[in-house]
Structures are given as C-alpha cells and as structure tokens.
Amino acid sequence: MNKSQLIEALAKEENLPLKKAEEVVNTVFGDMEKALVRGERVEIRGFGSFKVKHYDGYKGRNPKTGEVIDVAPKKLPFFKVGKELKERADVEY
Amino acid sequence: MALTKEKIINSIYYQVGLSKSQSRAVVESLLEIMKRTLENGENILISGFGKFEVKKKSARRGRNPQTTEDLQLRARRVVVFKTSGVLRNKINQSL
Numbered sequence: 001m002n003k004s005q006l007i008e009a010l011a012k013e014e015n016l017p018l019k020k021a022e023e024v025v026n027t028v029f030g031d032m033e034k035a036l037v038r039g040e041r042v043e044i045r046g047f048g049s050f051k052v053k054h055y056d057g058y059k060g061r062n063p064k065t066g067e068v069i070d071v072a073p074k075k076l077p078f079f080k081v082g083k084e085l086k087e088r089a090d091v092e093y
Numbered sequence: 094m095a096l097t098k099e100k101i102i103n104s105i106y107y108q109v110g111l112s113k114s115q116s117r118a119v120v121e122s123l124l125e126i127m128k129r130t131l132e133n134g135e136n137i138l139i140s141g142f143g144k145f146e147v148k149k150k151s152a153r154r155g156r157n158p159q160t161t162e163d164l165q166l167r168a169r170r171v172v173v174f175k176t177s178g179v180l181r182n183k184i185n186q187s188l
Contacts, residue, residue, distance in 0.1 A: 001130050002138045009126050014119050023109045024119050029142045031104050035096035037183050042096045047124050048172070049095075052184060075184050077143075079174030088132040089147055089172045 003029075036077050046084035053078045098124075131172050143176045 001009075003025060011021035032042050032050065042050040057073040081089070098120060105116035127145070130137055137145040148171050155166040176184075 001135055003140055006123070006126065006137065006139075010119065010123050013126065014122050016119065020109060020111070021119075024105055024111075024123065027104050027108050028101055028120065028123060029139055031096060031101050033142060033180060033183070036180070037186075040094065040096055044098050044101075044124065047128065048174075050174075076181065077174075077176050077184065079145075081172045085128050085131065085172060088128055090170050091132065092168075 039075075044082065046082045048082040048085060049080050050077050051080075052076070134170070139177075141177055141179045143174055143180060146173050146175065147171070148173055 007018065007021045007025050010016065010024060011018045014021070016024070035042050036050060036052055039052050041052075052075050055074050055076065058071050060069050060071040061067065062069055102113075102116045102120050105111060105120060106113050109116070111119065127137055131145060131147055134147050136147060139145075150169045150171060152168045153166050155164050156162065157164060
C-alpha cells in the first residue's frame with residue numbers, strides 16, 4: 001500500500017473528501033518528520049515509536065580494496081513497534 | 094518533548110479544519126488502517142518518509158540468556174521500518 005492508497009482508504013472509511021484525507025495523511029507524516037528532524041521522539045501508543053539514534057564517526061574499510069575511509073557521524077531514525085501492532089502482525093503463517 | 098497522538102490530533106484540528114472529535118476519529122482510523130494492512134502482511138510505503146515492512150522470521154533455536162536454557166523460537170512475523178533516503182538526509186542536515 002502506498003500513500004495515495006492510504007489516502008483513498010481513509011477517505012472511504014471516514015467519508016471524507018479525498019482532498020481532506022490527503023491533508024490528514026500529509027499532516028500526520030509531516031508532524032512526524034518535523035519531530036524527527038528536531039531530534040524529538042515520536043510516540044504513538046499501540047502503533048510504535050521513533051527515536052533518532054546518533055552514530056559516531058569511525059574509520060572503516062572498503063571491503064573490496066582494503067582502503068581506509070572515514071565514515072562520518074550520522075543520525076538514523078529507529079522504529080520500535082508498539083505492543084498492539086506487534087501482536088497483531090505476528091500471526092501464524 | 095515527544096510527539097504524541099494528542100499533538101497530532103491538535104495539528105489536524107488546527108491545520109485541516111476538522112472538528113476536534115472528527116480529528117480524533119480520522120487519526121485513529123488512519124492508524125487502524127495501517128495496523129490492519131500490516132496485519133494482513135502487506136507493506137506500507139510512504140514516499141519521502143519510509144517503508145513499514147512485514148518480515149517473516151523462520152523458527153530458530155534460541156537460549157534464555159538468564160537461565161542459559163535452550164528453547165525453540167517459533168516462526169514469527171515482525172514489522173520493521175526503513176527510513177527513506179529523503180528523510181534520512183533531512184535528519185542529517187541538522188548535524
């Protein structure tokens with residue numbers, strides 16, 4: 001499912017005009033993005049939480065050539081799945 | 094301060110112009126659609142943000158690190174998130 005399908009599903013389920021559903025979806029992910037860019041946590045009960053982890057720079061090696069390279073410090077968002085979603089997704093297969 | 098569902102509901106109220114109760118309903122509904130989709134084993138791709146994926150993990154032998162007891166872990170399904178390159182770059186611009 002991509003973003004436009006999510007927008008359509010929301011419009012249908014909530015009887016919203018597509019335009020409104022689009023604004024809702026963009027606002028939700030836009031808020032999350034802004035929080036993460038500011039380095040804030042996102043905590044959605046039952047769904048999951050995001051936090052930005054900081055990784056220090058280190059000296060790495062190109063595994064092919066053996067050449068030493070500097071790996072710059074970086075930040076990456078880390079998602080921890082919430083209890084409800086975790087349990088619901090984990091069905092027998 | 095962490096971004097919570099309450100704050101998102103407030104954003105919807107102020108920015109989208111739905112009533113407070115409607116704002117709450119659409120946010121709950123959106124989350125429910127996403128949970129249901131993942132529950133059905135379908136991935137969700139939000140371009141510019143990231144991808145929520147359902148991964149199958151096969152059964153494996155594990156160990157309780159506290160008691161060192163061997164145990165069999167059953168096959169499971171887990172949800173993982175992969176950040177989009179666009180979002181990753183935005184987060185690292187403030188570095």
